[in-house]
Structures are given as C-alpha cells and as structure tokens.
Amino acid sequence: MSDYKAKFTVIPCAVCGQLVDVDNFGQGKCKHCGWHQSESCLEDPDNVAYPNMVSFNKAKALYKQGLPLKPSLDDFIAGLQYYTEMEFEYLGVLYGVIWTDCIQFGEYFEFDSTKWQYFDDFEEFKQKAHIGGKLLKDIWDDVTNADYMICR
Numbered sequence: 241m242s243d244y245k246a247k248f249t250v251i252p253c254a255v256c257g258q259l260v261d262v263d264n265f266g267q268g269k270c271k272h273c274g275w276h277q278s279e280s281c282l283e284d285p286d287n288v289a290y291p292n293m294v295s296f297n298k299a300k301a302l303y304k305q306g307l308p309l310k311p312s313l314d315d316f317i318a319g320l321q322y323y324t325e326m327e328f329e330y331l332g333v334l335y336g337v338i339w340t341d342c343i344q345f346g347e348y349f350e351f352d353s354t355k356w357q358y359f360d361d362f363e364e365f366k367q368k369a370h371i372g373g374k375l376l377k378d379i380w381d382d383v384t385n386a387d388y389m390i391c392r
C-alpha cells in the first residue's frame with residue numbers, strides 16, 4: 241500500500257526554522273519564507289544556486305529583516321550563470337533570458353528573433369538590457385517572479 245505521507249519528512253526550514261515537508265532528496269519549498277530546502281545551496285552559502293534565487297546567507301539576512309527572498313539583478317544574473325535559462329515578469333508580460341554563446345533577452349512568446357536583444361557578456365546585459373527603452377537595472381524593483389525558466 242502506498243502512503244503519500246511516508247514519502248515526506250518534516251524538517252525545520254534552514255532559513256526561518258518553520259517546519260517544512262521535504263521529499264526523499266531533502267527538497268521542499270517552505271510555505272512560510274519561500275526557501276527551497278536544498279543541500280547544494282547550503283554547501284556554498286554565499287552563492288546563488290538552483291532552485292533558490294538568492295544565496296543562503298542572503299536569504300537568512302532578508303528573513304531577519306522581514307523581507308521577501310527576492311533576488312537582485314545581480315542574483316538573477318548569478319542564477320543565469322548557474323542555470324542558463326531564466327525568466328521574469330514585468331507589467332504582466334513574461335520575459336526570457338537565455339545564455340548560450342551570447343546572452344539573449346526578450347519577450348518569452350516573441351518568436352521574431354530580430355526583436356530580441358543580444359549581449360556579449362553578463363555586464364553588458366546588466367548595463368544595457370531594456371524594456372521599451374527603460375533599462376532593466378532601473379526597473380528591476382518592479383520585476384516579479386524572477387526565477388529559473390520552466391517548460392511551458
């Protein structure tokens with residue numbers, strides 16, 4: 241007989257200490273603070289690693305200040321370096337950022353590649369990426385759901 245609950249273990253969240261269900265791999269998202277329990281994120285506590293968008297130490301600092309675990313643009317770029325495909329929303333529109341031989345940035349559902357922006361490196365992306373002429377670095381506070389890209 242399969243018992244759904246048997247697959248999960250309850251542990252205290254590494255960031256906020258509230259109880260969280262984790263699977264056989266020790267992974268699970270905390271409903272309280274949003275931290276994804278993950279051994280690899282604890283091993284390198286100052287770096288951003290999938291599936292979290294901020295480092296472990298930054299997550300603890302944000303939580304102490306009562307702030308959400310929201311990534312800065314630098315955290316987002318660190319995630320891009322780690323995962324190579326990222327996404328975020330701005331004013332209800334979904335955008336994608338993909339790192340291959342260059343960095344490609346544009347509306348997720350825009351299939352006309354001439355409408356995407358292309359950058360040689362992460363610094364150029366950070367300084368020059370824009371949405372309708374507004375620099376991404378200037379509007380980053382209004383960006384929502386910045387995360388690793390999921391299949392749609």
Ligand SMILES: [Zn+2]
Nearest residue numbers: 253256270273
């Ligand atoms: Zn938590």
